Amino acid sequence: MRARIARLIVDRMFDQLPVRAVYPDGTVRGRGGPELRIVRPEAMFERIARSPKIGLGEAYQAGDWTAGEGTDLGELLTPFAARVTQLVPRPLLKLRWLVDKRMPRTLRNTPTGARSNISAHYDLSNALFAAFLDPGMTYSSALFDHAGQDLEEAQRRKVERILDQAGVGAGTRLLEIGIGWGTLAIAAAQRGAHVTGITLSTEQLRLARRRVADAGLTHRVELRLQDYRAVTGSYDAIVSVEMIEAVGAEYWPEYFRTLERLLAPGGSIALQAILMDHDRMLVTRNSYGWIQKYIFPGGLIPSRTAIDETLAKYAQLAVEDDYRFGADYAETLRRWRHNFAANWPLIREQGFDETFRRTWEFYLAYSEAGFASGYLDVGQLRLGQLSGSENIDRTTRSLPGAAAR
Template structure:
């Protein structure tokens, strides 16, 4: 090996990485302290050079293709855990710094989501067969951050608590009109409709909408939910409440003002919105190349400065902001463990390469919420300063009342 050691000597400070090259030679990097010991093997000599120039993308692709394998009990989790606790060292290498600057310069192009392309980007992720997602999500198939009353709560309990927490913040009254931007498999729309409101739910993922309609019928609330296959910019009408969960991550930095202007336009007099999305506590950045290429094309997790700057430009009141710091780590940990337990079924349904890709994705994102800068925020937004109750106690009061009805 000629290229990679220059990077790995700077990179691996905690734990130890043992690399077996294509010729069978061993090299070790790191102290072995404060982290796992991971042994990887390269199937060919080209991989070392490729990893040096684009480690985040190439490591994932090499694992997916079987060119990078683990030995001695090591696995994807240990490998990415080692990466996550040493990631500051990766950014200190001059070549990596140059590549990151170049990648950042392309971020607006990477995140371009005009009408049409936005739907195509979303469908590439969400239009896998519902039976695949059913293997590892909760029974409602909620694919967004849960709300854990305690870290050891079950995924079912935490997702129920999330629905209750959102409904409480919305302070619903029977007969209200609610717009949901990005409706997933319909769990939130169904939950809200069961509380006596009418929901107009939009989504661009055809498979999700078909499943949502079936679930609404089974729950007996199909007459109170209207599902549309529609981009958020195409939604019209006036609503008492607007809610959007796990959607803003797909908007892209070029379109934040369009997104919030849509929310502003949809709110009727005295109405307000609840936005739940992933953010970062660090300054503005980019989407990791593996995530952008294989998982969420067009996606971007915004810095809070970008979110609030857009709100200022659009002219919406930020009436409340709650930061969920560890809840998504606990959520994805549950998903990953469920996925691991069902991995043979995933392989039978989707193939080995897909299973490896998804495994890499779940582990990487889980650790991003443990060691990285990611978190989840919930905003309450309004056109009028007093549309949202001025004392936050109402949220707890509403949650308790909803819990009694469960």
């Protein structure tokens, strides 16, 4: 019964979308466009009925549906992402609490939990990531300056821009939170900065240290397996690229207080952050989705409003610059997905199976659709310290009765 109800709801969605959904019996729904071929309807709708936020992805992993011949999966998912807030009837939206699952407490980003969550994704295999990333091993959005630009060049352009944003130069004491495979640390050291970099991934750390040594920069770069909360010292600049998504709303106050504590007077912080609209973030922040279950345990994408509100309440910091380039992330993900498909034979040789292939194919296409549709965005944010007068003004405005005055 619940699978039949799910089919009625999903068919109604198809009929609002520029897609062509084809059932095994030849039934076609949708307004035409990229083709979604349903292989096992009963299994697919049972999964969706059991867990609406997770079931569609699990059905793809299991092969219950697929993109039609000649259809690009990213293009197929983009219309869904573009209309995600309009597809479900309003009366059903009011009942989402009945089907939404809360994030398991085991995925909280405590110091121990964060180590486990990061390891679950980033310690899969350095060879896996090398098979689809650019040669510089940069796992975040590139910044393109023209169509057809080489991915590695666009990644270097992104790195150089955020280093400029943070004011990193010769002699800068730089802290990088979340080092990836060392590309930014190497670029900063080549500018003459003294870099301290931290990660919770043993696999990333091993390869990043080797790359730093190969570049002859060990005298300028120190890389550690360490949680951001355990860092001490004072730094002229702090840079963190797409790491805030792994912090979790519960720990945003501590994260920004830590940045404030570690920043030397007059210093700058530059964050590259995936962002979503505030209303959407509020709806999803306490629920458990496919991405958290299968790709990024404990992850949550913030909104710019959430960042501003957390800063205003917990740290003497404020966003001074906000540069957005969401369309570039869609292109970055498209290239990663195509690299992944082209190099799948090499990935399979590492022991990854067909379910893993479909899981990551869906993850990359699903994410690409989010950016291509504008549901998600990415920005480089520069945070600066508030002046004394700004601190006083902020405190005054937060006092009881301030609005009436």
